[in-house]
Amino acid sequence: MTRDAAALVREFQDTFAAVRGEVARRIVGHAEAIDLLLIAFFAGGHVLIEGVPGIGKTLLVRSLAEALGLRFGRVQFTVDLMPADIVGTRVIEETAGGRRTFVFQPGPIFTQVLLADEVNRATPKTQSALLEAMAERQVTVAATTYELPEPFFVLATLNPIEMEGTYALPEAQLDRFLFKVLLGYPSEDELVRIVGTTTGVEDAPIRPVLDPTEAPARVVALRHLVREVLVEPEVERWVARLVRLTVPGVGGLELVDRQVAYGASPRGGQALLLGAKVLALLDGRPHATRDDVVRVALPALRHRLVLSLAAEASGVEAAAVIEAVLAAARGRRA
Numbered sequence: 001m002t003r004d005a006a007a008l009v010r011e012f013q014d015t016f017a018a019v020r021g022e023v024a025r026r027i028v029g030h031a032e033a034i035d036l037l038l039i040a041f042f043a044g045g046h047v048l049i050e051g052v053p054g055i056g057k058t059l060l061v062r063s064l065a066e067a068l069g070l071r072f073g074r075v076q077f078t079v080d081l082m083p084a085d086i087v088g089t090r091v092i093e094e095t096a097g098g099r100r101t102f103v104f105q106p107g108p109i110f111t112q113v114l115l116a117d118e119v120n121r122a123t124p125k126t127q128s129a130l131l132e133a134m135a136e137r138q139v140t141v142a143a144t145t146y147e148l149p150e151p152f153f154v155l156a157t158l159n160p161i162e163m164e165g166t167y168a169l170p171e172a173q174l175d176r177f178l179f180k181v182l183l184g185y186p187s188e189d190e191l192v193r194i195v196g197t198t199t200g201v202e203d204a205p206i207r208p209v210l211d212p213t214e215a216p217a218r219v220v221a222l223r224h225l226v227r228e229v230l231v232e233p234e235v236e237r238w239v240a241r242l243v244r245l246t247v248p249g250v251g252g253l254e255l256v257d258r259q260v261a262y263g264a265s266p267r268g269g270q271a272l273l274l275g276a277k278v279l280a281l282l283d284g285r286p287h288a289t290r291d292d293v294v295r296v297a298l299p300a301l302r303h304r305l306v307l308s309l310a311a312e313a314s315g316v317e318a319a320a321v322i323e324a325v326l327a328a329a330r331g332r333r334a
Contacts, residue, residue: 005286012222012281016042018209022067026206027060028197029190036181036299037064037155043274044223045178046134046154048303055183056194057157058115065113069208069215070151073111077122083129087139088146104141109133112149112216116156120166127173130154134176151219171262171306178271179296180303229277230287236273239293242329243269246305246321255324259311264304271300298322 016038023034033049037060040047049057058074065072075086088107094100108114109130119127133139137148156177159166174180186194197203210218245251247263256263275296276288283292298319305318 008225009281009284012225015209015222016282019067022206022209023063026063027056028193029186030056030060030183033181033183036179039275039278039296040178041153042222042226043178043278045271045274046176048156048158048177048180049183050158050160050180051183052185053159055185057183058117061113061115061155063206066206067209069210069212070112072113073108074115074117075108076117077119079121079123081122081126083126086126086129087141090142104146109139110148112151113153116154118159119156120158120169122167124167124170127169131173131176150216174303175265175267177303178274179299181299226274226277226281229280231273232287235288235290238290238329239269239272242325245325245329246301253325253328256321259308259316259321260305261308262306264301268301268304272296275300294326297326
């Protein structure tokens with residue numbers, strides 16, 4: 001590793017650690033979730049967050065945006081929300097000369113860190129408004145395409161305990177998320193800290209790690225650095241085989257054939273490698289390894305597996321299938 005490359009890696013590590021530390025000053029617990037959100041952010045992907053109400057999902061996302069020095073936007077998804085409420089619409093504007101013209105009024109999606117709160121409460125038509133934005137970093141209104149700001153990071157939340165009035169996200173949209181992160185209920189000690197710190201006079205302030213005027217360019221540069229991390233052909237082939245093992249009738253695993261209806265797509269392999277590259281940088285290495293891939297396998301694949309009816313009836317979860325697939329992959333030579 002050259003001196004310049006080593007300096008860039010140290011900058012990446014320092015930025016990651018500083019943002020993590022700032023967020024942790026306000027957020028009690030959820031250390032693993034914070035790391036996964038940051039890994040996805042620097043990998044250039046989006047995140048689906050699942051957790052019960054009141055455990056700090058919104059506060060976590062807002063704190064992350066503040067620590068990064070980026071603009072934050074929030075959309076509360078409801079059954080009557082329309083696509084135009086998200087991406088924007090054209091309105092009639094009258095000029096000084098009395099002439100009327102259509103002018104595009106941008107929606108809340110034109111931000112840098114977007115919280116799509118309770119995304120499964122909106123209808124499929126409205127959910128689809130996020131698809132183009134997440135995949136292409138642009139929106140199209142009245143046949144005109146508008147670029148979204150860089151960086152653009154979507155964090156969508158799901159409420160797992162209120163199913164009435166919700167619409168399941170289609171597999172195509174779930175696949176657009178790099179990771180799915182689960183926020184668990186706080187421990188007793190964490191709950192004591194939460195009720196103590198949130199009922200006092202002042203909230204813990206967040207100091208931006210990146211200058212808001214320089215943050216977009218810095219983030220783009222750090223994301224480019226992630227892409228430059230090396231992956232040996234043997235590791236790439238191992239990731240390909242790992243993804244294929246999740247596909248029934250293809251990977252040759254009886255457990256998968258019996259419990260999985262649809263396996264991970266090629267985007268699953270991309271998520272595994274991008275997450276592994278971020279972990280390699282955090283460890284100061286210019287190359288990613290199988291161990292890095294294993295460490296991000298669960299958040300990268302859990303939302304990409306569609307379990308069979310037999311698995312759902314037996315109470316089998318995607319995490320158990322992924323662990324079995326990893327065990328099988330470790331036992332095979334590349």
